[in-house]
Amino acid sequence: MKWVNHEIVTGVIVYGATGDLLSTAFSMAGAIFPDKVEGRPGANYWSWRARHRGWSHWPVIYIAILAIMQLGFLPQGADVEKGVTFIAVGALLHIAEDALCGKVPFLFPWQKVGIKLFTVGSVTEYLFSMAAVIVTYIIHVQFMIK
Template identity: 45%
Template sequence: MKWINHMLVTGSIVYAVTADPLLAVYSIAGSVIPDKLEGKPPKTKKAYWRWRQKHRTWTHWPVPYLSLIVLILLFRRFGLIEPSLWPLVLIPLFILTGALLHIVEDALCGKVPLISHNKKIGLKIFTVDSFGEYFFSISLIIILLLYRGCSYILNN
């Protein structure tokens, strides 16, 4: 997925689930981390294809992100995080959530590692920067915002 779609889809998912715009912003920040960790693609063709072979490997492996999320939640569960600090702990928690959602989104348009960082799986329901990607992203965002709006109306 293109970064703009990662940011918009991730932010919409988190906002639809939490109704908290600040948590959505944190997740948007995290939604580009897996690609940022890989660095910019090189300009030359040969260097690009060498870089491309390593694209979506360890930076797109969900295990480290999930492990950190679980660790944070366990620390909270066992009282190792001061309750007054919890609002600050939500920042890294939702940045990690954004990175994890990036990986899930990439699995819809290609392959990403799942259990092992060496073996990739994915659905490839659309290609990156295609009409299908933008149609999927816009449709999902509309559905999520309608869901959030209906939830708000029904609860108030």
Template identity: 35%
Template sequence: MIYLITHSFPAAFIAALGSVFPDFVEFVFWGGYVPRYAHRKASHWPLPYLVLAALTFYYTANPFAFAMSWFSVGCLLHIAEDALTGKVPLLSPRRRSFGVRLFRTGSMPEMILAVILVALAIKTLFATHYRFTTMRLDALLHTTGLP
């Protein structure tokens, strides 16, 4: 989705890395098994990622700031998706207090939503590419005088 908005492969790639970070950091901290009581706590608190995004988006000409800004966006999108499948911290990193449970993680409704979003992304990507290719072809034909 980031690529569709930005048309920047580096931004999309870095955001994808950021999107797995909240769960990865828990996995590493707990040595491979995250106890249920510890999941979606401090690593899923959006405040640090919001601060990082706010501090770095102004300096995206700097490669490190560019990377950190899109990394934080990936983290925030992960947290937003997790808020659709349960609760995440909002005001305190110790308490899950924000979110709704529209479906369970790994359930069929979640898979259907993921397939729909990927299909829309692919459709948009191809439509954008096709429109760009068609515009370039039309411009080429116009400059050469061909009908």
């Protein structure tokens, strides 16, 4: 997915689930983290492309960070814990979103899984993102009323 769609879909999902703007902001930062650490394609596109959706898209890393934090091995404090948690949640959502338009690592970094519902940057991607926003809103409204 394009970064803008990662930001929107992840932000809406987290805000719909938590109603918390700080958690949403942290998750939106995490939503671009896996791509950001890979660097920009730049002049050497094919070198970058070979690395894209590699170790930075391996969900085990982010799950391990959450587990280590729960065990108390990372800095403590409500804001720090919220930041680490929702950056990891944003990264995990990014990986799940990428798995809808290609393959990403799963249990092992070399084992890639995914489906190709749409091509990155296509009209279908934007329609999917809009649908995700609408569905999240409907679910959020249903749970808020009850």
